[in-house]
């Protein structure tokens with residue numbers, strides 16, 4: 193079953209920068225996809241299209257069959273509940289504990305308290321941070337912080353997890369920790385899309401690779417490797 | 423919305439006010455100053471309007487007879503007055519009756535002072551004329567002024583015309599002042615809240631990412647606006663209500679002349695208080711919601 197389908201998607205920012213050109217892509221449920229390419233190629237823009245941080249200038253984007261470019265803005269929150277997002281800089285709230293940071297994502301969509309408890313404990317288990325639930329973000333390593341942000345992204349059980357350079361700020365060892373977590377999540381059936389510059393990871397954990405250059409998809413291989421022409 | 427969520431929004435709203443203590447204080451002060459001015463103007467204008475209404479109804483013309491006029495001259499004056507156009511009735515009011523009326527119209531406190539005047543009554547004898555039509559009062563009065571043996575002629579309209587001028591000026595001044603102050607207060611509030619939003623931008627961004635609705639994100643700011651408005655109304659409400667009760671209880675009887683009286687404090691203070699509270703809350707909410715709008719765009 194296809195979960196994401198882009199047809200002829202182009203994006204020109206208001207300052208005239210042409211970030212994406214005629215993108216066509218199909219992503220099936222449960223896939224693990226790397227998005228690679230040189231800096232400024234349009235990877236982040238591509239990712240932002242999926243959770244409607246940015247709207248395309250033309251073309252259509254279907255998520256689970258419905259065209260999100262036609263979504264009224266009051267329905268956008270409900271789209272976002274189906275998509276988990278992870279950032280390079282974690283975006284954790286420094287004054288909240290690990291537990292509270294994760295629970296926050298469920299509180300603001302008004303889940304009942306007993307469900308929040310249950311779900312937070314489950315995802316803490318997945319990211320292997322149960323013992324650090326009471327810690328503040330500052331008291332954790334970079335890899336642990338990134339895992340907290342992944343836990344927050346998956347706590348409401350999204351269909352798709354997207355991550356924009358989730359290992360960008362991490363040393364190699366911690367990067368592998370994070371990748372392990374993403375793989376675990378992918379194995380449970382969640383589609384994972386990840387923009388990255390990490391050649392070693394892409395070449396070791398072989399998955400589908402989409403290469404974007406100057407706003408165009410120049411390569412799309414099922415068990416690809418990290419390479420693009422400069 | 424669930425009760426638990428409302429409690430959360432309330433707590434967040436309060437926290438925001440504390441987080442930017444000084445700016446919140448400035449916003450609250452702006453609301454306070456604005457509402458004080460609005461309150462005072464409101465009380466003045468409502469009372470003036472009430473006064474004007476009662477004066478307008480009282481369309482009699484009082485022709486005060488010169489103190490030196492003999493009885494015969496008084497009789498002649500009466501005849502002359504009867505000859506005037508548009509006069510419906512003439513009543514004689516001796517200076518003693520006049521004093522009785524005056525004393526009756528006064529509150530208990532001041533009666534004694536005036537009772538002592540009985541021996542040396544400073545008033546004039548008078549004829550009271552009614553025009554066939556209230557509109558013609560002025561015309562009757564102007565004709566009466568031409569006659570002999572007259573001390574002076576009083577009629578409601580003189581006062582009304584003058585007061586109309588005064589109230590119009592006051593109303594315009596009041597509206598300009600009040601609008602200026604409202605604008606300042608809204609500006610301060612929207613800036614205060616902008617600061618709290620900048621401080622919370624990351625939080626808001628995360629809320630949006632995990633699918634919180636704009637309504638949900640807006641609630642704490644809405645509550646913050648209400649709180650700034652309500653807190654800002656406390657002092658003006660107390661002062662305006664207390665002040666008016668004080669003036670009413672202590673000066674009402676002294677200020678009231680024949681026809682003019684202050685509006686009773688009991689419904690008026692409540693009405694004015696409610697209006698002030700409503701304006702305070704409106705300004706607070708408006709200020710806060712304008713500042714969030716920009717941050718909520720998808």
Ligand SMILES: Nc1ncnc2c1ncn2[C@@H]1O[C@H](COP(=O)(O)OP(=O)(O)OP(=O)(O)O)[C@@H](O)[C@H]1O
Pocket residue numbers: 205206207209210211229230231232233234235236237238
């Ligand atoms: N909000 C924006 N407004 C205007 N132009 C933008 C905006 N965001 C990105 N761009 C431009 O669009 C192009 C693609 O940017 P994008 O962030 O998608 O690249 P990227 O592939 O993620 O790069 P990197 O690997 O450095 O993160 C760049 O030229 C960038 O300057």
Ligand SMILES: [Mg+2]
Pocket residue numbers: 235236237356
């Ligand atoms: Mg990027």
